[in-house]
Amino acid sequence: MERFVNHELDILVATTVIEVGVDVPNASIMMIENPERFGLAQLHQLRGRVGRDQEQGHCFLVLSDSQPPNRRLRALTTSHDGFKLAELDLSLRGPGAVYGTAQHGALDLRLAPIGDTRLIMLARRAAEQFIERKEDLLHYKHLAEAVNRLRTVTNLN
Numbered sequence: 204m205e206r207f208v209n210h211e212l213d214i215l216v217a218t219t220v221i222e223v224g225v226d227v228p229n230a231s232i233m234m235i236e237n238p239e240r241f242g243l244a245q246l247h248q249l250r251g252r253v254g255r256d257q258e259q260g261h262c263f264l265v266l267s268d269s270q271p272p273n274r275r276l277r278a279l280t281t282s283h284d285g286f287k288l289a290e291l292d293l294s295l296r297g298p299g300a301v302y303g304t305a306q307h308g309a310l311d312l313r314l315a316p317i318g319d320t321r322l323i324m325l326a327r328r329a330a331e332q333f334i335e336r337k338e339d340l341l342h343y344k345h346l347a348e349a350v351n352r353l354r355t356v357t358n359l360n
Contacts (some may be wrong), residue, residue, distance in 0.1 A: 204217075207227065207230075208227050210229070214229075219241070219245065219249065221249070221252060224253065226252075227252070227255075228255045228256035229256055229258065230252060230254075230255070230260075231253055231254060231256075231258040231259065231260055231261065232253060232260070232261050232262075232263070233249065233252060233253045233260075233262045233263070234262075234263045234265060234269055235249060235250075235262065235263070235264050235265065236265045236267075237265070237266070237267045238264040238265070238266065238276055239266060239267060239273065239276065240267075240277075241334070242289075242292050242296070243278060243279065243288040243289060243291060243292035244288060244289040246264075246276075246279055246283060246288075247279065247283075247285045247288050247289075248285070250262035250279070255310070255330060264276060264279070274295065274297070275291070275292060277294055278291050290318070293318075294318075306348060316348045
């Protein structure tokens with residue numbers, strides 16, 4: 204990396220670790236292989252590593268097959284708003300597992316859309332009221348069973 208920064212090398216081949224904290228102003232071209240394997244937020248961050256100086260930056264996405272780019276990847280060409288891209292990615296790929304390792308796909312809990320902040324606020328208030336009333340969870344058999352089942356997977360805080 205140091206040799207690339209010092210212009211001793213003109214090409215740098217790297218993993219996505221390059222995303223974190225790299226600022227090489229003269230870097231102007233990036234090629235990302237198999238971009239369909241990455242989240243939009245990560246791709247957005249990666250492409251932000253080029254074109255930081257006077258030179259125009261170019262980021263080329265090389266798909267793993269000859270299919271046209273999907274909606275997710277096309278969104279990269281029309282938006283430079285990282286928050287909007289992350290929201291789109293969440294809605295298209297899904298949030299993944301809360302209690303596992305899947306980083307995309309259906310949420311492993313049954314709940315309202317994760318973007319429904321009003322409902323989340325109401326649920327939080329209801330939970331706080333439940334705690335304040337010092338109710339016994341055992342009075343709600345199905346809820347108690349679900350909590351016990353989830354405790355075997357993770358520690359609920």
